[in-house]
Amino acid sequence: MALLLVFGCGATACAAPARNPFAPAGTRDTQLYLRVENHGFNDVHLYTVSSHGVRSVGVVEGNNQRNIAVEWRQLEQISFRIEVLAGRTYTTPAITASPGDQVDLIIPDDPSGTSVRLR
Numbered sequence: 001m002a003l004l005l006v007f008g009c010g011a012t013a014c015a016a017p018a019r020n021p022f023a024p025a026g027t028r029d030t031q032l033y034l035r036v037e038n039h040g041f042n043d044v045h046l047y048t049v050s051s052h053g054v055r056s057v058g059v060v061e062g063n064n065q066r067n068i069a070v071e072w073r074q075l076e077q078i079s080f081r082i083e084v085l086a087g088r089t090y091t092t093p094a095i096t097a098s099p100g101d102q103v104d105l106i107i108p109d110d111p112s113g114t115s116v117r118l119r
Contacts, residue, residue: 032072033102036060040084040109047081049091054081060107072099082111092116 038044038060046057048070057080060066072078079094090111095118097103104117 029099030071030073031099032070032078032097033100034068034070034105035065035102036068036105036107037065038062038107040107040111042087043085044107044111045083045085046105047083049079049081049094050076072097072101074099078103080105080114080116082107082114084111090114 034057036046041062043059043061045059046068048055048057055070057068057070058066075096075098077094078097080092082090082092084090088111092105092114093116095103095116097118102119104115104119106115106117108114
């Protein structure tokens with residue numbers, strides 16, 4: 001009987017641990033990756049809009065590109081608010097994104113035509 005317990009404990013210790021779906025996720029599992037291309041002349045201040053509220057993501061300078069990681073923990077709808085420096089504010093249509101997804105946000109000269117694509 002003792003041999004069986006020792007063997008059972010040894011076999012359990014050697015097995016690869018299964019991922020606990022209720023355990024906190026790793027860094028890669030808690031980020032949403034944005035690739036923002038601002039084709040307009042003006043700088044834009046970018047915000048995420050979700051059920052968690054509105055959060056500032058940062059500024060993307062005119063005629064520039066920026067990669068941004070955003071804290072994101074679950075499958076959820078997200079849209080982006082774009083505030084043009086010395087201009088108007090625009091909000092994109094919502095998409096559904098999961099942690100680890102990459103979102104391309106392409107802001108043309110006229111930000112009302114901004115496209116959002118999930119990769």
